[in-house]
Amino acid sequence: MAGLLPTLALPLLRQLPPETAHALALRGLGLGLAGHDRARADPRIAQTLFGRHFPNPIGLAAGFDKNAVAVRPLMALGFGFVEIGTVTPLPQPGNPRPRLFRLDAERALINRLGFPGEGLARVLPRLAALGQRSVPLGANIGLNKEGAVPERDYPALAIALAPHVDYLTLNISSPNTPGLRDLQASARLAAILAAVKRALPEAPPLLVKIAPDLSEEALAAVVETALAGGAGGLIIGNTSVRRPPGLRSPHAGEAGGLSGPPLFAHARVMLARAARLAAGRLTLIGCGGVGTGAEVLAMVRAGAHLVQLYTAFVYQGAALLPRLRRELLVALDAGGFARLEDARGVDIASLAETSWNI
Numbered sequence: 279m280a281g282l283l284p285t286l287a288l289p290l291l292r293q294l295p296p297e298t299a300h301a302l303a304l305r306g307l308g309l310g311l312a313g314h315d316r317a318r319a320d321p322r323i324a325q326t327l328f329g330r331h332f333p334n335p336i337g338l339a340a341g342f343d344k345n346a347v348a349v350r351p352l353m354a355l356g357f358g359f360v361e362i363g364t365v366t367p368l369p370q371p372g373n374p375r376p377r378l379f380r381l382d383a384e385r386a387l388i389n390r391l392g393f394p395g396e397g398l399a400r401v402l403p404r405l406a407a408l409g410q411r412s413v414p415l416g417a418n419i420g421l422n423k424e425g426a427v428p429e430r431d432y433p434a435l436a437i438a439l440a441p442h443v444d445y446l447t448l449n450i451s452s453p454n455t456p457g458l459r460d461l462q463a464s465a466r467l468a469a470i471l472a473a474v475k476r477a478l479p480e481a482p483p484l485l486v487k488i489a490p491d492l493s494e495e496a497l498a499a500v501v502e503t504a505l506a507g508g509a510g511g512l513i514i515g516n517t518s519v520r521r522p523p524g525l526r527s528p529h530a531g532e533a534g535g536l537s538g539p540p541l542f543a544h545a546r547v548m549l550a551r552a553a554r555l556a557a558g559r560l561t562l563i564g565c566g567g568v569g570t571g572a573e574v575l576a577m578v579r580a581g582a583h584l585v586q587l588y589t590a591f592v593y594q595g596a597a598l599l600p601r602l603r604r605e606l607l608v609a610l611d612a613g614g615f616a617r618l619e620d621a622r623g624v625d626i627a628s629l630a631e632t633s634w635n636i
Contacts, residue, residue: 315356334358339586340418356599363418369397381527386538405442433477471507483510490515511561538589542567550629553581571605
């Protein structure tokens with residue numbers, strides 16, 4: 279049964295510091311201990327986007343497998359696509375520990391990792407060795423904390439990674455690298471997109487991952503800049519530096535980016551606003567607090583083509599994926615939709631008028 283051993287190990291892993299548990303989980307995945315999801319793909323939730331086949335809309339967000347050490351085992355769990363990274367040009371240790379915190383009462387996380395990773399040179403051989411892949415693969419790219427030149431570094435990363443992935447994601451929204459979120463400003467984002475296009479005219483689809491903390495005006499500017507710069511889509515969104523009222527966990531006041539269920543309602547409204555602005559011209563990936571099949575469908579109804587998750591996978595393990603797909607099919611039937619595509623965007627008009635709060 280896929281995911282049985284890791285699921286049984288989850289209570290033990292949660293007794294360990296979060297980063298230690300994460301490292302052990304990755305090692306177990308690399309050893310093949312997570313099993314393989316052998317359920318037949320259901321064509322009702324399959325899509326073709328960017329010319330690639332996505333067997334289901336549920337993807338693993340960047341941040342879980344930063345260094346591409348467990349790509350095949352993760353794909354085998356039943357994700358519809360997997361995104362590795364964030365990959366930086368050079369290795370770096372990230373921020374001082376502790377830098378990852380569980381908010382168990384909310385089943386959420388706060389991280390201030392700061393892009394720790396082995397760097398491009400170590401990641402590339404692992405991607406090159408993958409060969410044919412069972413689902414689409416994305417690479418999330420970002421900047422080193424020191425010595426970064428965005429108009430130089432993003433294109434260099436794109437050139438190196440493009441032959442090995444199905445899409446690239448510009449991470450300009452992590453709150454844990456000084457100055458990174460400033461790149462969401464129209465002029466800075468336009469310059470980066472132009473630099474990547476000049477360096478790699480035939481680049482794979484280029485997505486932009488944005489912060490959930492953007493104002494309505496800033497979101498509108500990002501959408502127009504992405505369109506003008508030839509981006510293929512947006513990921514909405516990254517972790518939040520804001521703290522919704524009512525968080526009960528002892529670590530709720532830690533600095534860093536919040537992820538998990540407290541972001542879901544706002545992420546969905548933000549997604550609907552972006553979908554209304556984009557008017558079908560961008561592929562949108564909803565991300566923020568998704569943990570049930572009904573929530574996957576809710577993101578699709580808000581305009582998402584695809585959905586990513588991270589925190590729910592950390593808390594629930596490999597058994598999450600088969601459950602999400604079953605629940606998604608039940609939710610489709612309950613909503614009277616024959617296929618996933620029939621549900622896309624049906625709530626945009628109502629959600630886009632919802633108050634803008636987080």
